[in-house]
Amino acid sequence: MGWFRTRRRARAEGPRRNQWKGTRAGEMANRYAETKRVRTAATRAVFLRRSGLVVGAAVIGWAVVMGTQYSGPFLRQVLEIQKVTVEGIYRIDKQEVVDLIRLKPGTPLHHVVLSGIKARVETHPWIKEATVSRVPFHELHVSVIERKPMAVVRAGSQNFLSDGEGYVLASLAQKDDISLPLVTGVDPKGLLRGEETVRQVVVSGIELAKLVGQTYEGRLQVDAENPDNLVAFVRGVRFYFGEGAVGAQWDRFQQIKPAVKTLDFDGAADGVNAVDLRYENRVVVRERG
Numbered sequence: 001m002g003w004f005r006t007r008r009r010a011r012a013e014g015p016r017r018n019q020w021k022g023t024r025a026g027e028m029a030n031r032y033a034e035t036k037r038v039r040t041a042a043t044r045a046v047f048l049r050r051s052g053l054v055v056g057a058a059v060i061g062w063a064v065v066m067g068t069q070y071s072g073p074f075l076r077q078v079l080e081i082q083k084v085t086v087e088g089i090y091r092i093d094k095q096e097v098v099d100l101i102r103l104k105p106g107t108p109l110h111h112v113v114l115s116g117i118k119a120r121v122e123t124h125p126w127i128k129e130a131t132v133s134r135v136p137f138h139e140l141h142v143s144v145i146e147r148k149p150m151a152v153v154r155a156g157s158q159n160f161l162s163d164g165e166g167y168v169l170a171s172l173a174q175k176d177d178i179s180l181p182l183v184t185g186v187d188p189k190g191l192l193r194g195e196e197t198v199r200q201v202v203v204s205g206i207e208l209a210k211l212v213g214q215t216y217e218g219r220l221q222v223d224a225e226n227p228d229n230l231v232a233f234v235r236g237v238r239f240y241f242g243e244g245a246v247g248a249q250w251d252r253f254q255q256i257k258p259a260v261k262t263l264d265f266d267g268a269a270d271g272v273n274a275v276d277l278r279y280e281n282r283v284v285v286r287e288r289g
Helices: 023-078 094-101 114-121 188-193 196-213 246-259
Strands: 083-087 127-135 139-146 149-155 158-163 168-173 182-184 221-223 231-234 237-240 272-276 284-287
Touching: 083 094, 094 114, 094 139, 114 127, 114 139, 149 168, 149 188, 149 196, 182 196, 188 196, 196 221, 196 231, 196 246
Parallel strands: 083 139, 149 182, 182 221, 237 272
Antiparallel strands: 127 139, 149 158, 158 168, 221 231, 231 237, 272 284
């Protein structure tokens, strides 16, 4: 009978299943739940922080817009320019500078563009340089450096007042200023346009007038029609200068001057008529006949 019994097949041995039972299994479940809770809380915190930043930025932007809208009139009133001071003017009127500023009534101090005001003020022919600054809370301050008249320039049939850089300051028409040296033979169109070459001719005439004026008193006239051969006229005597440094030529004349007894410049019929300095290492003195 035992032959007909079916033998129970032995269970194949395999890897042991990692199954925890009892208290150990509960600990694992708790750890998993805690980890999930921490991750969820961190995600929620990041979301809330980002949302807070967005909301905060929106609130700040709204506050800026509203503050600007309601504080604008207040700021304009508090910072409204009520005083314009101009420093450094002697020959021009303050109102001329104020007109160039073009300041509108009620303009706040922080709305003015200083560089623009500086450029407009410096368009005045008498103003060489301008500095513009704000003075809290209601003052705009302008400091200028005026150009100084250094010569009368006769161009064509008119006289013009010029500074030491050859810039025209004003038209004198037929009037004159005998206290300043006179420069003639200048192109009128180039002078009024401020061309560099013409200005340099005027500057050369002014420098020559200074040089001769250190030795002889009286008004000096410089003929600059030929810039390479300037002619200076003072107290009835003409000085002819050639190319090159006029200072060196004048020094050469100064060395021989004591030997020429007739250099009295008294305007009399006798005496020197002309001094020619155009020749190298020579001074030609021509006397009245």
